[in-house]
Amino acid sequence: MENSKIKKVVIAGGGTAGWIAAAALSKKLSGLVEVTLIESQAIGTVGVGEATIPPIQLFHNLLGIDEQAFMRATEATFKLGISFENWGQIGDRYIHPFGTTGKGSFLAEFQHFWLHGLTRDVTEGYGEYSYEVQAAKANKFGKSASSGINYAYHLDATLYAGFLRSFCEDLGVNRVEGKITHVKQHQHNGYIESVTLESGEEVAGDLFIDCTGFHGLLIEQTLKTGYESWQHWLPCDSAVAVQTESTDTLPPYTRSIAHESGWQWQIPLQHRVGNGLVYSSQYLSDDQARERLLNNLDSKPINEPRVLRYNTGRRNKFWNKNCVALGLSSGFVEPLESTSIYMFMNGIIRLLRLFPFDGVSQAKIDEYNQQSISEAEKIRDFIILHYHVTEREDSPFWHYCKHMQIPESLAHRIELFKENAHAFQTGEELFRLESWTHVMLGQGLIPQSYHKIISTIPDTQLKAHLQNIRATITKAVDKLPDHAAFIQRYCS
Secondary structure (H helix, E strand, C coil): CCCCCCCEEEEECCHHHHHHHHHHHHHHCCCCCEEEEEECCCCCCCCCCCECCCHHHHHHHHHCCCHHHHHHHHCCEEECEEEEECCCCCCCEEEEECCCCCCCCCCCCHHHHHHHHHHCCCCCCHHHHCHHHHHHHCCECCCCCCCCCCCEEECCHHHHHHHHHHHHHHCCCEEEECCEEEEEECCCCCCEEEEEECCCCEEECCEEEECCHHHCHHHHHHCCCCEEECCCCCCCCEEEEEEECCCCCCCCCEEEEEECCEEEEEEECCCCEEEEEEECCCCCCHHHHHHHHHCCCCCCECCCCEEEECCCEEECCCEECCEEECHHHCEECCHHHCCHHHHHHHHHHHHHHCCCCCCCCHHHHHHHHHHHHHHHHHHHHHHHHHHHCCCCCCCHHHHHHHHCCCCHHHHHHHHHHHHHCCCCCCCCCCCCHHHHHHHHHHCCCCCCCCCHHHHHCCHHHHHHHHHHHHHHHHHHHHHCCEHHHHHHHHHC
């Protein structure tokens, strides 16, 4: 079976991950493979992944999705970054923006200029040199061929899955309603041959994509792939989510507000606000979490809060035999930096690049797993960074996070920045050096030194350089319309 040509792809599970996979496969492999998606409306979806990051635009462009139609269908708004509150110390606030910050040189990034400016008393806050930060703080947004603004979206995850479903059905994806009750494997090599539904219907395939959520019906329950837990680095294991009525303002950013046992999110959509409280059950009970969330809402709830459980980590293999895990079945990193939908999309793009038309091969499986594991671990390190680089010790939770042992890969990056202000990135890394710099500076990690080549710049020239950056940003932001007004014109 390893050498069998791949003609039929079966996607087990719908939701955002399942329909993202179906959309990419049916659009880009039209005429080459047959795509069937199995989902049960009775099971439903998790549906809290409502904030995204800029690569979603590339995915939509690849599929030919019209931005305005997508935003109308999903009640979406624009997102320029995330406002982190109370993370370094209680009362602190910084914005981790999309896009570049300031203007550096070939030999030294902008943070070195900024740090030297601090010693000369000629610089402002680091976020003052970010176009997206200043636009976010002013609640402004606009786009044009010349605007150069970097953005993503807030969206209704349930509506997004429905939008993608309609997109897929127009492309000929075969949707089957039903709950999988049995998985048939090849008697010799263990490859999945078919799945049987409650109705008795059998659906056969050559390649299976597991989008069954945390349960991992194919990748784990059937193939026993195994799971690597990251709970000791990311102790939050629960979330309670609720939707509320719209508020008077429509900020173009997500809010992440730390509390003594985790953090709370606020995601503004056109028709409502998504809210949730992420916490560690070791330090906060479900009832306490629900009470805390309901007492810290800016508008009236429109549904009952629901509690979600998760175990942060990843499968030992993302691709095992003829099964590829996508979405929550492959692992989970909490939505602190809105990476969930990105990982769904990048997982299916990676599969398209390595698609086994002539049959599953171990070389392709190994390459897919190596890339997927590397990506997941780099994202993991960036999330751990937020918890570990903090001055907070006001609760047992934060004391643990500040003093816990962290991965060596992350410890190296922190030490490099702490000693010499160096941030770095690899070619395929999701979070670029600006992201690392904003979070480390924003949470109080001020480097002990910086690149001394900057000290050769005369103070007057440095001051002029910094002032020019700020003036250019201020002028650009002044021209932007109000975010809510732009939404009303563009995609209401």
